[in-house]
Amino acid sequence: MIVNSLIIKVASRCNLNCSYCYVYNLGDKTYLNQPKLMSDDTFIKIIDRTLEHCLEQNLKIFTFIFHGGEPMLQKKEFYINFVNTANTVLNKNSIRARYAMQTNGLLIDKKWSELFNNLKIYLGISLDGYKEINDKYRVDHKNKGSFDKVVKGLKIGQKFLKSQPGILSVIDPSSDPIKYYNLMKDLRVKNFDLLWPHANIDLNPEGKPWENSSTKKSIVYSDWLIKIFDIWYKEKKQTNMNITMFNSIIGLILNFKYSGNEDFGLDEVGNLVIETNGDIQVVGALKLCGDGFTVSGASIKDHSFSKALETKLANLYYNSHKYLCNKCMECPILEVCGGGPIYSRYSSVNGFNNESIYCKDFVKLIVHIQNTIYSSLPEIYKDKFESIDYEEVVGFLDNFDNDFNQEVITENFKKLTSFSS
Incomplete structure (x- = not known):
């Protein structure tokens, strides 16, 4: 198993207090x-472990x-110390x-900005949309909204950074999607991504x-995204804007290589999280599943990345x-959807052996995108592609017999999905 990137938690405190934050406010x-703050000793060990893993797996690029x-x-x-040390150690190899x-x-x-330019650090900035929406959730410790300060920071970055910063936004389906999109254009943002709210079978995004089972089956997120x-x-050639979710x-x-990521596709998810004390964990969104859920017992002091991946949750x-789950394995759009992000599939009853809380949203969005692409293709290419009937896919999912095709679940899978908080 290969790790090709690390999410390094260099600070465990924050100057905002976002209501939906899985680190501080979801239990x-x-x-x-x-x-x-992470110490110098810890970051030096991270670099040592990175070199060890790159040599072991013959990796030539690491993020x-x-x-x-x-x-x-x-x-x-x-x-300065981290980047200079990492470059020296890794470049030698x-x-x-x-x-x-x-x-x-x-x-x-x-x-x-000058520091990021010198160290070649690409910047992503969190902004959830226009002022009324962003400031509902992304507030400081005095409950004051952050929009104006974030936009100020973005504009400074756009002025001085050589690589223009991107934007990451958590989807709020109560917002106006076109107003959000126009804001990105007005702010001259060329790269942004849209993040599914952190929720699972048990807990909503808050x-x-x-409140009720019908709420879980809503497709409000896909409707928002489709707009x-x-x-x-229609206008991406003119605007030259990249939206990571849609491009993926x-x-x-279209079966492009390496298009998958943590949310979609069938590729392995090759990243690990390093906490400020050197603990090796997995994606922070899984903290939603329970207090201490992501603690694996692995540490950069005692574990290589390969050994850390052998822990139960990291392997999963x-x-x-x-x-x-069976339903996902038989779904017609499996190769694109890939079951969605793992955190959205968890329940305290069945562990991860569930379809995502956003299952119907994934279906509607993916089918819409595929049919849009199909309709825009020249006739000579359409025999290599196909449109999808949304109602047929939904009908399949609604009528799926969960006891069907049990052989797709191995004993290993049963063990891996038997998590409870």
């Missing part, structure tokens, strides 16, 4: 036991993603390191039990698009 309290909390609470000297950071944008200024997709698809789905539909996460 997991493990951050309280973490150092506020470090600085994360938090808020990573810009860490000192500038930390990043013909390995190229790439760097990125996901930030809330509040602390971006000219000096930080971290509370779902953006349609206008983006299109790539999977790595293979999260392969270890799927």
Whole structure:
């Protein structure tokens, strides 16, 4: 099993207090036991383990993603030392390191921008949309909205950064999707991605039990996304805007190599999380499943990345698009959907042996995108492609017999999906 990127939690505290944050506000309290900032000793061990893994797996490119909390609470000297050390260690072995950071944008200024330019750190900024929507959730510790400060940081970054920052937005279906899309154009954002709210079978995006079962089956997210997709698809040659989710789905539909990611496709998910104390964990969104859920017992002090991937949850996460429930395994759009992000499939009753809470949304969105592409193809290519009947797929899912084709579930899969909080 190959790790090709690390999400490094360089700071375990944040200068915002977003209501939906899985680190601080959805029940997991493990951050309280973490150092506020990662030490130099820990980052040096991370680089040593990275070299070990790259040599073991013959990797020539490796990606470090600085994360938090808020990573810009860490000192500038930390990043200078990290990048210079990593480049020295890895370059000697013909390995190229790439760097990125996901930030809330509040602390971006000219000096930080110059540092990111010098260290070649690509910046992603979290912004959930126009002011009324962003400020419903992304607030500071005095409950004041962050929109104005984030936009200020974005504009500073756009002025001084050599690589223009991207935007990451959590979907809010109550917002106006066209207003959101126009905001991205107005802000001259060329690269952005849309994130499914962190929810699962038990808990809604606010971290509370779902009020009724019909709410879970809603397709409001796909309806919201389709409105953006349609206008983006028509004008993308003019705007030159990249929306990661849509590009990934299109790539999977057209069978482009390496189009899969944590959300869609059948590829392995080759990243791990390193906490500020050096603990090796998996994607933070799984903290939604229970306090301490992501704690594996693995640490960079005692475990290689390969050994860390042998832990139960890390193994499942790595293979999260392969270890799927019967319904997913038989679904007509499996190769594109891949079951969706693993956190959205969890329940305290069946572990991960469920279809995603967003199953119907995935179906509607993927079918719509595939049919849009099909309709735009020249006739000579249509025999190599096909349209999909949305109602047929939904009918299949609604009438699926969960006892059908039991052989697709191995004993290993049963063990891996038997998690409970």
